[in-house]
Amino acid sequence: MAANWQRGMMRLMRIANHPTEVVEIRDFTPWYRRIVFRAPDVVGAVDVFPTLWLRLWVPHPAKGDGFVVQRGYTFVTVDAATSTFSLDFVLHDVAGPAGDWARTAAVGDRLEVALTPARIDIPDGTTTLVLAGDATALPAINTWLQAAPPEVETRVLLEEEHVDRDALPRTVRENGSWEWVERSGDRGAALAEAIRSSVAPQPGVYAWAAGEKTLVKNVRGVLRDHLTLDRGRHFTQFYWIEGKSTG
Ligand SMILES: Cc1cc2nc3c(=O)[nH]c(=O)nc-3n(C[C@H](O)[C@H](O)[C@H](O)COP(=O)(O)OP(=O)(O)OC[C@H]3O[C@@H](n4cnc5c(N)ncnc54)[C@H](O)[C@@H]3O)c2cc1C
Structure with a gap:
């Protein structure tokens, strides 16, 4: 029986689940929401580094109760x-268990989370950090902007065209630029073009990108062919796939 196979796998891998409770909700825009969770276990267990993520267990009512x-x-x-951590949710229009949960979340809601950290670091000698993606990558991009040493130049390019995008949370850095890119054609096609035209191949570049699968493929192409990384x-x-549920 396929019932909750994901939880079965995690148990087999001896990955612990930790309880959390929603303590605060803040909307930056009607479609981008920050949720603060109280979770002493999690806060005590994590070693924080840029892009660190967790697995949130959300109800999937369509698959059955519980x-x-x-x-x-x-x-x-x-x-x-305060023993808290926060996550930013893109409240996407297409239904999905996590987006739907976040849209109706309330203070006092309880969920479990699991940690499977995979550390990521920029190599020595990095002078320019190129950060690209869509709104789902914005939380991670903000963590990069907080953690990057001041002497490293940061170049953010984000494909995002909501009219209220300027209300999104952005970590401000002196030594950095930010470019909104309007989608045109396939996801990531305009983003790849923007990287091609505004970032020159040079030693010391490190690039990180995440978001929808086609977007990431397009960006990866330009990182390899143009920036020769x-x-x-x-x-x-890949953070998500257009037209396909994570399962
Ligand atoms: C390592 C990692 C870190 C991530 N960090 C974040 C984060 O900080 N914030 C965040 O918002 N997301 C983040 N994501 C992406 C998030 O996990 C996915 O968007 C996920 O699909 C949402 O689950 P769901 O249950 O709402 O939808 P699913 O059941 O997976 O999908 C249902 C439908 O919704 C569509 N869909 C899913 N996500 C989006 C979207 N963003 N925009 C438009 N349509 C969508 C799918 O194409 C599908 O048609 C991260 C993903 C990974 C792997």
């Missing part, structure tokens, strides 16, 4: 003093 599925979300803050100088990850 059925839960896991979805990836990025830590945007971790506060030891080898494996150690870039990292890309």
